[in-house]
Amino acid sequence: MGLQLRDKVPKRRVEAKLRNDRTTAAMTNQVWAMDLVPDQLATGRKLRILTIVDTFSRFSPAVDPRFSYGGEDVVLPLERVCRQVGYPQSIRVDQGSEFISRGLDLWAYQKGVVLDFSRPGKPTDNAFIELFYGKFRAECLNTHWFLSLDGAKAKMEEWRRHYNEAPHTAPSGPTPNVAAERLGTIRPPLSINGRKISKIGGRVANSPTLHHAG
Numbered sequence: 001m002g003l004q005l006r007d008k009v010p011k012r013r014v015e016a017k018l019r020n021d022r023t024t025a026a027m028t029n030q031v032w033a034m035d036l037v038p039d040q041l042a043t044g045r046k047l048r049i050l051t052i053v054d055t056f057s058r059f060s061p062a063v064d065p066r067f068s069y070g071g072e073d074v075v076l077p078l079e080r081v082c083r084q085v086g087y088p089q090s091i092r093v094d095q096g097s098e099f100i101s102r103g104l105d106l107w108a109y110q111k112g113v114v115l116d117f118s119r120p121g122k123p124t125d126n127a128f129i130e131l132f133y134g135k136f137r138a139e140c141l142n143t144h145w146f147l148s149l150d151g152a153k154a155k156m157e158e159w160r161r162h163y164n165e166a167p168h169t170a171p172s173g174p175t176p177n178v179a180a181e182r183l184g185t186i187r188p189p190l191s192i193n194g195r196k197i198s199k200i201g202g203r204v205a206n207s208p209t210l211h212h213a214g
Contacts, residue, residue: 022116025056031116032061032088033129034078036069036098037136039152042145047152050077051136055092055128061085063136063160065152071101079107090114092126135163 025031033055039047050064061081066073082088091108093099095117108115118125140159146152 025054028054028057028059029086029088031055031090031092033092033126033132034099035094035126035129035133036074036096037133037141039065039141039146041149041152042147047146047149049156050074051129051132052078052081053128053132054088058132059085059164060132060160063156065149065156067149069098071098071103071105074098074101075103075107078104082111087111087113090116092116092118092129094118094126095120139163 031054032052034050034052037049037051039049041047045067047065047067048069050062050066050069051060052062053060061084062077064077091113093115098104099115099117104115107113124130136159140156144152144155146155
């Protein structure tokens with residue numbers, strides 16, 4: 001009888017690291033930052049939103065809301081945007097269950113991406129995504145009622161496109177789209193149905209958890 005070999009997958013196959021030798025990104029797609037942020041529909045049903053930003057160009061390749069997220073759910077939109085704009089060398093994440101999952105671990109290993117974990121209880125370790133979240137919260141989440149998941153996706157995508165067209169260094173500096181384009185990142189479409197994306201209006205809701213759309 002021949003020798004039977006059983007496939008065995010190691011628990012940790014990716015070159016992961018805990019923050020110890022971080023350096024400032026010097027090019028696009030060198031370092032991304034990623035996080036999951038909470039919100040809700042007008043009905044009260046909870047949402048979780050995957051947010052991703054390039055720490056060098058400030059370009060955001062994805063803002064993806066869902067009702068729930070597991071490790072495999074993170075991989076799907078992440079792989080989609082990587083095929084569009086390229087794979088980062090590393091991604092800064094916290095130690096939430098979705099980011100330490102086997103599914104994301106295996107994806108990172110296969111793609112040669114380092115998962116760079118923040119220290120527990122140290123949100124400043126991932127300051128870029130915290131700054132992005134603050135802007136996203138103030139300009140989108142706090143200015144809209146989301147009546148459905150599809151409606152939330154549409155409003156958040158419109159905000160993301162506007163964000164990528166606005167400068168985030170100095171008023172005369174390049175926008176994230178321009179910076180990414182100059183450095184070789186594929187530029188996403190900048191219009192919907194042939195119409196140029198305009199700045200989102202709306203008034204801020206009085207409730208800190210329910211959001212109003214103009």
